[in-house]
Amino acid sequence: MEPVSVGARLASSIVAPLIKKLFVVDGPGAGLVDRPVRISGLVSFRGEKRILSDPELRKIAEELVDRAAQSTGVSERLPAFEQRAVVNAVIHSLSALGYIDMDDVQAVRLGHLELSRHLRSSNQAATIGLSRDAVLLHASVVDTACLHILHFFTTRSTFVPRTLVEQSRRIEDLSAKIDALIMRTPSPADGSFEERYARYISEKHGKLTIFGLDLSEVSASWPLDAAYLSLEATGAEDGGIPSVLPAEHVLAGRDRVLMRGVAGSGKTTLVQWLATRAVRGNLDERLIHLHGLVPFVLPMRSLTRAGSRLPMPDEFLSTVGCPIAHAQPTGWYDRVLNAGRGLMLVDGIDEIPEQEREEARSWLRDLISSYPDNHWLVTSRPSAVREHWLASDHFSELDLAPMSRDDVAAFITRWHKAAGSADAYGKELLYAVRAKQELARLATNPLMCALICALHRDRRGYLPDGRKELYDAALSMLLSRRDRERGIYKTGDLRIGESHQVQLIQKLAYWLIRNGRSEMDAQDAVDLLSQAVRAMPRVAEQGAVPQIYRHLLVRSGLLIEPVEGTMQFIHRTFQDYLGARAAVENLDFDFLGNNAHLDQWEDVIRMAVAHARPAERTRLLTGLIERGDASKDTRRRLHLLAAACLDDAAELDPAVRAEVQRRAERFIPPHSVDQARALADVGPVVLELLQGPGDLTSDQAYFTVIAAARIGTDAAIPVLARFRTAADPRVRAELALAWSRFDTERYAEEVIAHLREDDLYFVVSSSQELWTLRRFGGRSFLRITSPLSPEEIRRSCTARGLRGLSVAADLRCTWEWLALFPHLTELTLDVPLPEIDVSSLRHVPSLRTLRLPAAATVVGAEALSPAVEVIRTS
Missing domain, CATH: 1.10.8 (Helicase, Ruva Protein; domain 3)
Structure with a gap:
């Protein structure tokens, strides 16, 4: 049971009258007092003004606790003595108001959660020995009480008038939000199951397997909180100008997102992070949009296992192997999704065969049309689905940045x-x-x-x-050295040599690739191994085939069992690598070529070229060229794939290399974002082929810069530098955005220092970049994308130079310090917060334009000068 959930069910109409009894009523003339007053002088249950007796205080506490316990169903699990203990603890916490060394204005500024923690810490012994449910119930009741205590303070006539206007609105908004969040909390009938489900999600997805950690004495599983690295997502704003935001905030202000990312870029980790955050009750303001949502983690490779049809909502949990699927209350999924409480995390569209993706899109559309108010994140490799694949269903399309x-x-x-x-x-x-x-x-x-x-x-x-x-x-390292060096073998253990393990595992990999799958049944794996060990007598004598399979699963470090009875590789990249090796050993070059146009085979083809001998490479690449020449539909994909393979070809006939490069030149310059991505996938070799900026249209120049920037090595800097004088704002914005991918000093000297300003916002993602800009005289327009301190920004920017500032990170500050920039006229607060307090901007007299996210609640706008135009952006 989560504290926020309990608080949400205690509606204002119930709590407010009870809280009001805790304080004295202002007498005549009280409104003449224009200063803060001590909280201890306001309470009605102690001192000379005491009018609330101890039994009456107990009754208030009993009613608050009883209503909270009944509305959540926790009363059925709490013994009577524990509920009485919670009442006593609430009395202790509320009584602390009579001794608190704080005035009403300080309390309001502190906020209701901090005030609650302060009161509860006054007698921590009150909850010692109580169950988790009881402790959380106590915290929840006090949290809610403190919210209404602060609301009461702001409505008193003695409250400082200026503070009344600003803070009263904020508390009113919080109170309204808490009432609104009732819609996001489960009914008493579902509460118990959702608690179990939340624990399952937290345990299942709360750890991350980090490659290589299992080679030491530490655990291979890393707590997600410690492992998660906030990456950036990029997308295009109106007009095609690129924007950047933290990947974990992509659903803030967006209900539907298609997230693209290359293999290993962190798509699945992002899904895990969102799922675990949604089931926690201690969300901060930046993640309040996840509060009360129920995550459904739907890996496509599991949903389509063995060619199964895609599941209906009542089958979601059972299909992914959730062990408590049988316990879900009848109709639970429908109540969750119909209320818009679903966080639908569909991971890996690219991991199902290409011919099944249209069926998957129809499945998504049917679900969305049936339950339109939920939140959706769909992930895929970039090449698996075309640009705007889900645009007609109102999905925003973003890319995980390198x-x-x-x-x-x-x-x-x-x-x-x-x-x-x-x-x-x-x-x-x-x-x-x-x-x-x-x-x-x-x-x-x-x-x-x-x-x-x-x-x-x-x-x-x-x-x-x-x-x-x-x-x-x-x-x-995985197959032999770790067990040998750690001395893990014991007498009687299976001892399968490295080369034999590779042979066995690559047969599993190749079967998965040939069948367009990422998972296989354990029995199918055993059957494949049974055929393979017939030709390996030294392996066969080690034990029965099921034993050999179990040994590979447990000890290889390459295979995992996501659900009992199934097997998959620890990462798709290893599957592609070993499958390619098997294909080369089987001389399946024609088979590889016939499938090269399918996106699932791209990495397999590249690795096959790396595994092949020189003559075999020639055969593979020549086949790609010839098939591309013969097919208009697949020409671009096959010829660019052949070019990408050059990076993996250690030795190759120069004539073949020249033919591959000549074909690739036909697709340069790129004419779309998809083509720019495809060129970037070719690797650094494409840098030699990129043209421009002369004779390029503005679109071609923009897409060329995207391709070069995505390659991301310093070898791309001279190419990008050729575009540094471009007039197109999209080109200049992309060049500014790419800074963090390259050496800070060199890129600044060769690109950033030469970009025309013309209202261009220079993206700053580190202190080093900020100080480097100052060395070049500063810039008039800045976009801050990392949590730099106001002091750093102030010291790094020239006071009279800054005219526009865009903040895309939570700086955790108020904004009066911006008054130090007398020419600052434009401010964009693109911060991932549900509520933005702008009242401190009244101290910035130069401000004329303020842009704020449309989804955020704005507090303090009435304090701004009439000269400030407030614009809400989507």
Whole structure:
């Protein structure tokens, strides 16, 4: 049971009259007092003004507790003696009002939750020995009481008039929100099950398996709170100008989002993070949009297991293997979704066969039309679904941005801390990632960063070059070295050599790829292994095939069992890598070529080129060229895929390489965002082919910059620098946005310093970028995307230079400090908060335009100058 849920059911009409009895009524002339008064002098149950007796105070506490317990159904679980103990604890907390060293204005500024914590801390012993339900019930009742206490203060005639206007509106809004949140709380009949379901979600998705941590004595599972790294999502605003926001806030102000991201970019981790946050009761204001929502985590690979039809809502829990699915109350799912309380997290559209995706889209549309008021996040690899795939269903389409240099540094530091490694390893790797272009190009997503960290530590500082070499080393580390070096083998254990394990596991990988699946039944896996071990007598003599399967599942580090009776790879990338190896060994080049136009096969083809010998590479790439030449529909995809394979071809006939590059040049410059993404996937080799800016249209120039920026290595800087004098605001905005992906100083000198301002907002994501801008004379328009302090901003910006400021991060501050910039006329507060207090902006006399999110509640707007135009943005 969550404190906020209980509080939400205690409506204002019930609580307010009870709270009013705790305080004295103002007498004649009280309104002449224009100063704050001590809370201890207002209470009605102590001192000379006492009119509320101890029994009456107990009655108030009893009614508050009884109503809260009954409305949530917790009274059925709480013994009578515990409910009486909660009443006593509430009395103690309310009595603390008579001794509190605080005035009414200070209390209102503190806020109702902090006031509640203050009162409850006055006698912490009151709840010792009580059950979790009882402790939470006490906290919830006091939280709600404090909300109405503050509301009472703001309505008194003695309250400071200025504070009355600003704070009373805020408390009224909070009170109205709490009443409105009743719609987001379960009925008493569903409350018990939802508590169980919340615990299941928190346990199931509250930990993250971080690659490489299982190679040490620490647990392979990392608490999500510690592991989660806030990444950025990018999208296009009106006019195509790019915008950026924290990925975890994509559903703030949006009900439907399609999130694209490459393999390993953190899509599933984002789904886990949103699910676990939704079931917690201690959400801060930035995540209040998740309060009361019930998460349904729907991985597409599980929903379509063995070709199953997509489930209806009553089958959601059972289909994903939730062990308490049988206990859901009759009609529960319908009540949740009909009330708009569903948080629908559909993960991995790309993990189902391409021919089934239209069926999946129809399934989504049917669900949305039946239950339109819920919140949806759908994830996919970029190439799996075309641009605007769900636009007609009012989905916003966003991309998970590659990790910035600061993100990579933060991840490496956290990984080594969690792994218990010496600081020297982490510092050495940080230096290597910054110094080596090839390594920096690989370390652009959490999966590859984790792989690099694990290998760097395992090999004591030595790292192989190239993606294939990294995977080869990772397989060796996982399949043999860790058990051998940790001394994990015992007498009687199965001992299967590394090469034999690879042969067995890659057969499972290739079966999954050929069948367009990411999961398979355990029995199917055993049957495949039974066929394979017939040709491996040394493996067959180790034990029965089910034993061998279990050994691979438990000890390889590559396979997991998401639901009992099923198997999948720890990450799709390893499946593609091993499946490609099997295809090359089986000489299935024609089969690979025939499927190369399917997005699920893209990484398989690239890895097959890496595994193949020189003559086999020629055969593969020539086949892609010829099939592309013969097919108008798949030409672009096949020729660009062939170009992307060049990065993985260690040795290749120069004539074949030239033919591949010549075909790729036909698709340059790009004509859409999809084409720009496809070119970026080709890798650094495409930088040599990108043209411009001369002879390019404004659209072509914009898409070319997107392609080069997404490649993300410093080799792209000279290409991007060619566009630094462009007049198109989209091009200049994209160049400004890309800064965090490159070396700060070099990019600033070659690109940022030369961009025409012309009302361009320069994106700042770190203190270093802010100070670098000052070195170049500062800029008139800034967009802050990380939580920098007001002091940093003030010291880094020239006082008379700043004319426009956009804030896209919660700086946790008021805004009177902006008065130090006398020419600041435009302010955009694009912060992920449900409520934004702008009252302090009355101290900024130069302000003329204020832009605020349409979904946020605005407090204090009446205090602004009439000269300020307030614009609400979607």
